[in-house]
Amino acid sequence: MRILLLAGAFNSLTQRAHAELADRGHHLGVELVTRGTPLATLVPRHAPDLIVAPMLTTAVPREVWSAWPCLIVHPGPLGDRGPSSVDWAVHLGAERWGVTVLQANDAMDAGDIWATAECPVPAVGKSDLYRNEIADAAIEALLTAVARFASGTHRPEPQHTLPATRLLGRPRPPLRQADRRIDWAADPTETVLRTLRAADSRPGVRDELLGGTWFLHGGHPEDTLTGRPGELLATRHGALCRATVDGAVWIPELRPARAPGEPATVKLPATLALGDRLLPLPEAPAPLEAGDGPCTWTDIRYHEDGPAGFLRFAFPGGAMSTDHCRRLLAAYRYACTRPTTVLVLGGQRDFFSNGIHLNVIEAAADPAAESWANINAIDDLVHAVLTTTDRLVIAALGGNAAAGGAMLALAADEVWCRSAAVLNPHYRLMGLHGSEYWTYTLPRRVGPEAAGHLTARALPVTAARGQRLGLVDRILDCTAQEFGDHTGRLARRLAAAPGIQPRIAAKKERRESDEARRPLAAYRADELARMRRTFFDPDAPYHALRRAFVRKEPPPGTPAHLNAGAAHAGGTAQVSP
Structure with missing residues (x-):
């Protein structure tokens, strides 16, 4: 039809x-x-x-x-x-x-x-x-x-x-900010969390903090830190810990209230948003490996189950800032020191990654310089995955992946997707050529012609179509809640399989052969040369497209690529492997 x-x-x-x-x-x-x-x-x-x-x-x-x-x-x-x-x-x-x-x-x-x-x-x-x-x-x-x-x-x-x-439901009015108000002096942690989570992406919960009006985005429980209700207790990787009457919650992101006549404000990691308003607070680190200790929130976790290692991460909106990429790279390097034969890279559910953090870039004093730092940081992470030759790496996508996040997944040896995941392996809607070694990994996966179609058409791809194209190796038909357990069982089975060591050896030989044919450094240099020209050209469309994206400005009309149909089906430039 x-x-x-x-x-x-x-x-x-x-x-x-x-x-x-x-x-x-x-x-x-x-x-x-x-x-x-x-x-x-x-x-x-x-x-x-x-x-x-x-x-x-x-x-x-x-x-x-x-x-x-x-x-x-x-x-x-x-x-x-x-x-x-x-x-x-x-x-x-x-x-x-x-x-x-x-x-x-x-x-x-x-x-x-x-x-x-x-x-x-x-x-x-x-x-x-x-x-x-x-x-x-x-x-x-x-x-x-x-x-x-x-x-x-x-x-x-x-x-x-x-x-x-x-009739299981009934008519309900809009949920207004008056309904979302948090009474820090009276509301228990459970109520605060529900209130924050019901507004996590949009519109946020309006609140007064450090002499300003802010929208609070997201919430996670804290089981150890306590203080006077409403008090700011600590920071962790850009998030704020705030006391409730019976505990505390972590708030990852804030957005300043919009002043009349001013452009829309941008949601940012909480400490970055507060800037100089924030008085010194203790940075409360969380262990990379949770063990049997208290439950506390962190955005990166590692654990092992026999010969399988699991590096889980979850960043708001799937965006990965320079700091996110560097911390995840440090965790990845640690995971690679462990005696495992399979390493699973991915979250339990929701976004895998959407690539560089456009909001943080937009808020930077020098967006071009921050763009450059961010793309190099994610390239470093992808390079580490591509050059891991002593174990198999599995990218486990419980949710969607786009742009550099999709290319991060393709750096792994296998890509496992929940059946509901949607992939957007392209960059052009943000006016970018892209990096993350995609000119090596994408044609290697799907062939030069299909790589050209995917990046030029810029349309979403289901996990099922991704498997037919070669983007996806395994589809897990399960709920979002079940995805972590399913990947765990499959990874343990793979790690214990008798053919695992020959597979690892064959992988190492392929990497060495590919490196001899064309070094990874050459792919990166070519990609980054184009990205640098875009980042540092103030007239490049990327800057206006980024601003419109982060400020949620509606497009002037329906983008042409959504109705191009067969116009893009042929004649797209191939990507040289």
């Missing part, structure tokens, strides 16, 4: 819907929608058989939904209505939630029901939940609804005829 996607942004769920529907042979168009988008004019140009809205914050006009069937993906269970559904799920501590696919009509979220799906709500942040359990349920319900529509025989159920016993 010809399916038109309407979305407020090409976000994680829209990307996954696009990739999943494309995998099933549908012909897709995309329109990114703001309040002023002339949909009545734009939609006829696509001549769709069906319109799907995976993520839409504005109403579809009557002249559109009355002329074309339009399915809305609502991230709430049957009967739920309102714009803050996932926020409420986390804020209320719900154990289960759901997604409803309904037909657009005059009333928001009140149309006939095409499909529903339920999901659990683990103790994670809203954005993590949205990208994983909610997205899994959304794709399940959406694919069911599309199949039902294609059958031509299914009739959706009017909501007003459904019995109350089937």
Whole structure:
């Protein structure tokens, strides 16, 4: 079918819907929608058989939904209505939630029901939940609804005829800052965490801190440090520890409140955002290996299970600053000193990595210099992975990976993906050529022609298509919560396999052969020469694209590559291996 996607942004769920529907042979168009988008004019140009809205914050006009069937993906269970559904799920501590696919009509979220799906709500942040359990349920319900529509025989159920016993949700108002307010003198840690997690990515929790107004983003429990409620206790790798009435929480990121008439502010590691406002606090290190000690948050952990080592990391939004890359490289080097035969690199769930940290770069006194430092730091990490020849390295992607983060995964010997992961192995939407040795790893994986297609078309790729292309070696069909256990079992089995040492020896020979053919230093030098020209050219599109991205500025229209279709299917330049 010809399916038109309407979305407020090409976000994680829209990307996954696009990739999943494309995998099933549908012909897709995309329109990114703001309040002023002339949909009545734009939609006829696509001549769709069906319109799907995976993520839409504005109403579809009557002249559109009355002329074309339009399915809305609502991230709430049957009967739920309102714009803050996932926020409420986390804020209320719900154990289960759901997604409803309904037909657009005059009333928001009140149309006939095409499909529903339920999901659990683990103790994670809203954005993590949205990208994983909610997205899994959304794709399940959406694919069911599309199949039902294609059958031509299914009739959706009017909501007003459904019995109350089937309505698991109810209409809810927007979750406002007044509802999110933290009372540091009275709220227990559990309440504070739910409040922070219900706003972790956007909009954050508005609060007063050190004489300023800030939005707090993200929250993790602390089991040891305590103090006067509301007091700042310590820092750790850019995060702040703040006391509650019965413990403390770690807050990774802050965003200053926006002054009237000023541009949108940028979310940053908390200590970086506070700058000189922050009085000296103790830096409270966390052990790389947790052992049996108290539970405390850190963004990098290492543990072993027999001959398998596991280096887990989780950075907000998947962005990796210069500091993140250097600390992860130090942890990786430590892991390589351990007597293991398999090393798993990756998080338990959610983002693997999205490459360099554009927010930190944007906030730097010299964004060009910080861009250069960041790209060199991630290149150093990738180089360490590529030159590890005494064990097998597995990149375990419980969630999405993009740009340099996708290329970091490709540096490993094998890439294992949760079936729901989406890959974006390209850079051009940020006006960059890219580095991370991608001109070596990507053609080696998929061939020069396919590498050219992937980087030029700049469209999301499902794990299943990634496996067909050669980007992915193993797909794990499991929930986000199960991914860590599944990778653990597979890694232990691989490490104990009788053929592991011959594989390691063969890997070493291949690396030596490749190095003799063309040194890794040559790939890096060529890539970085192009990146340096871009970073230090104030007129390069990268700078404007970066600013628009980090400040969440809507594009002036739908980017052309989303509707280029077959125009990019042939004739793209090949990448020389």
